[in-house]
Amino acid sequence: MASGSSSIAIGGLFENAEVTTSGRPVLRRNEVECFLLSSIDIDSEDDPPRFTALRSGNLILTTHRLIWIPSQSNESVPSSIPLSAVTHIYSHKKSIKSMFHSPRIRFQADPGSIVVTIVFRGKGDFDGFLSKLWECWRGRAWEEEEKSESETSKSGSGTVAQGLYGNDGTVRMVGLAGILRKEQEQWESTDKSLQDAFQDLNALMSKAKEMVSLAEKMRQKLLSAPSSQNGSTDDEEMGSKEEMQQWMLSVGIISPVTKESAGALYHQELSRQLADFVRIPLEKAGGMISLTDMYYHFNRARGTELISPDDLWQACTLWEKFDVPVMLRKFDSGVMVIQNKSHSDEEVMSRIRMLVTKTETLRVGVTASDAALTLKIAPAMAKEHLLSAETKGLLCRDMSPDGLRFYFNLFPEIDPTNLHIVKEFGTYGEWIKATSLLSV
């Protein structure tokens, strides 16, 4: 296999695996995560060992690779073995000896027929892993990809058959009969693929791509027939809603972490995936997003594998343990938000300070909605920021029938020994200028 020779790491067997900042593997195109186990060692069976053993990490089985990620980010690097390099999986022998030491799986891999042993140090569904490994190895997902690639290149450069015979040697149909027959064939194949797809769920999964293109075609046909459904779509609002929903459903997660695949590590892995996912919505929301909105975005992206609010909350609280660029923050009022670590309070505070020391705002103060406009965040978030600025002593509040307004805190500039002196400098001086403008 080509992928074996391109490896760079230890023993020619392992490839370096890319991981995200939060420690989740970067999956390739069409690659789906299948199983995850913790506390795994990878050993060499041969004597002397053909590669340095990998100790205590998480092992992730995908349709294309076995990925090993160290549980602590020490000197060992995340590595992966392409399943295409595996030549033989030894069956698991049940003996008295095997009952006493930790369960292990052995397989042989190219190049050089290295025998690799996976040792399970922790608890986990060992048998489930073995059967999944067999399934993925037999599934040969990587070959399908190669096939489809070669097919597309073939069809791209394919020569147009001339004469009475087609490329495959059958008699070409010409004229009206040919068109009709072609149409008929197309219908038949569509019908067949539909039937195949709905036979069972596994088949549906493998047919999903075709189904998507088919669905798109049907939709286009529906849309191009304007008279068929004028009842619901003429409403402009309806259209925008649909668009929004489409956009929501379009940012999907291809391989969501589920309880089934991750087992005991469910919350940890969920937490990592969430940290990776949160980046884009967070950027769009201006560095801070409320937990409820995130719950919505995340579940929409997952499609049917929903998580509960409780799971989301737990996943967020786990972020403290990992080295991820986002954090959960709870405001005093009970509102919980997700924010970038780089989105620091100091920056927000300095922007609020800029806002409240303008001549205009020195006189009339700011409301939450003013701050929201300046900081380009939601009014509710702006209010939280203003309140925390007040706690820090930057602002003073004025509660009036007009609502809650905030002013710059001038008290620190007043000299307690000489209360009535009028200062001509500093923010105090500016404030006097601003308010005297009003009285003139």
Added chain:
Amino acid sequence: MCANIGVDPLASNKGFWAELLGIGDFYYEIGVQIIEVCMLTRSHNGGLISLQELCNHLRQRRKTDREAVTEDDCLRAISKLKLLGSRFEVITIGKKKFVRSVPTELNKDHNHILELATRF
């Protein structure tokens, strides 16, 4: 794929256990859809929507569903969402129930005004 066919993937039926214990995907689904409805209608109503209207929106969204979504289902789903910070809350104004989706405290005056407004 689901979006292309025009099917919302979140449209399963509630089971016996789901109703009894308030767990299961059914209530998570409704929860997600409630957030969606509230986000979409926020520009019209400022984050305050009557429970009845919310239910109507949900029913429209889940029209293939055999059982219609009841107000009780909404209340349960919202109580689940409370865990994510106090964003969603059900308040009673006059005789009607409202769902508030923005974190603001409504004081007595607000409530009184809203109560008067619901009469017309």
